[in-house]
Amino acid sequence: MSPVNICRFLAGDTTVRVGLIDDVHVVDLTRGGIATVSQVLESAEPLALLSGIDRSGLPRFALADVVLRAPIEQQEVWAAGVTYLRSKTARMEESDFSATAYDRVYDADRPEIFFKSIAEKVVATGEAVGIRRDATWNVPEPELALMVNSRGEIAGCTIGNDMSSRDIEGENLLYLPQAKVYDRSCALGPWIRIGATESDAREWTVRSAIIRGGNRVFSGETRLGNIKRTFDELVGFLRRSQTFRHGAVLLTGTGIVPPDDFTLEEHDIVEIEIAPIGVLRNSVVTV
Numbered sequence: 001m002s003p004v005n006i007c008r009f010l011a012g013d014t015t016v017r018v019g020l021i022d023d024v025h026v027v028d029l030t031r032g033g034i035a036t037v038s039q040v041l042e043s044a045e046p047l048a049l050l051s052g053i054d055r056s057g058l059p060r061f062a063l064a065d066v067v068l069r070a071p072i073e074q075q076e077v078w079a080a081g082v083t084y085l086r087s088k089t090a091r092m093e094e095s096d097f098s099a100t101a102y103d104r105v106y107d108a109d110r111p112e113i114f115f116k117s118i119a120e121k122v123v124a125t126g127e128a129v130g131i132r133r134d135a136t137w138n139v140p141e142p143e144l145a146l147m148v149n150s151r152g153e154i155a156g157c158t159i160g161n162d163m164s165s166r167d168i169e170g171e172n173l174l175y176l177p178q179a180k181v182y183d184r185s186c187a188l189g190p191w192i193r194i195g196a197t198e199s200d201a202r203e204w205t206v207r208s209a210i211i212r213g214g215n216r217v218f219s220g221e222t223r224l225g226n227i228k229r230t231f232d233e234l235v236g237f238l239r240r241s242q243t244f245r246h247g248a249v250l251l252t253g254t255g256i257v258p259p260d261d262f263t264l265e266e267h268d269i270v271e272i273e274i275a276p277i278g279v280l281r282n283s284v285v286t287v
Contacts, residue, residue: 003195047195074246081112083253117186130184130287135165141254211269222255
């Protein structure tokens with residue numbers, strides 16, 4: 001069975017539906033008995049569940065005619081940091097006096113894991129991500145996001161943007177929550193890839209671009225194979241001494257870092273692409 005993409009979407013009303021992406025169309029799985037993405041993620045075999053649905057009589061909508069919602073319901077969002085060598089280098093350069101902490105955690109047995117967002121604060125593709133009004137150095141962090149079910153299984157993946165205020169974090173490592181957790185600081189989407197393995201994902205390329213006034217002012221890319229730790233290792237540390245009744249989303253770190261003289265501005269457009277999943281696209285506003 002080949003991997004598939006599922007989404008949460010609106011189609012002319014306020015009812016959030018679950019859909020399966022079929023080229024340029026969305027098949028309404030809600031009519032096929034799938035009411036939530038959690039129902040898929042929590043199933044014993046998510047891909048088999050989706051493959052067993054008879055789609056022939058289900059409503060189809062043109063992808064251009066629907067509004068995509070963030071592919072998250074009640075899950076908490078957490079993040080792993082310093083999982084790429086490039087991320088370690090950048091965070092050491094931004095820090096005034098705690099640079100060695102990033103150097104040490106990159107090589108340590110225990111990874112950096114931190115809380116990022118509650119579900120209701122996550123923004124979808126097409127919505128605006130935020131930059132803090134009390135920060136002067138704001139950047140996106142393009143990442144693969146793992147969809148982890150309540151049993152600790154990686155049931156799917158999507159694209160994440162872990163927005164970060166580098167000047168706040170660099171001033172003092174204890175300011176990390178303020179640099180990372182604020183309104184519109186996390187975007188996920190456009191949909192969830194079901195059925196891909198870690199081996200598949202490590203062959204993928206993450207590409208990012210920032211558009212300003214119609215011009216591309218930054219672009220970068222990295223291979224997911226550059227993530228130092230295995231996905232199971234990161235999820236294992238996330239779940240130590242914790243339970244996630246509704247599952248969780250784990251951002252796996254970034255390997256794309258704009259130059260030190262670059263900061264996001266209002267009205268910029270941030271695009272993050274992982275080809276088998278799609279493109280997460282967000283404008284930028286000050287919050």
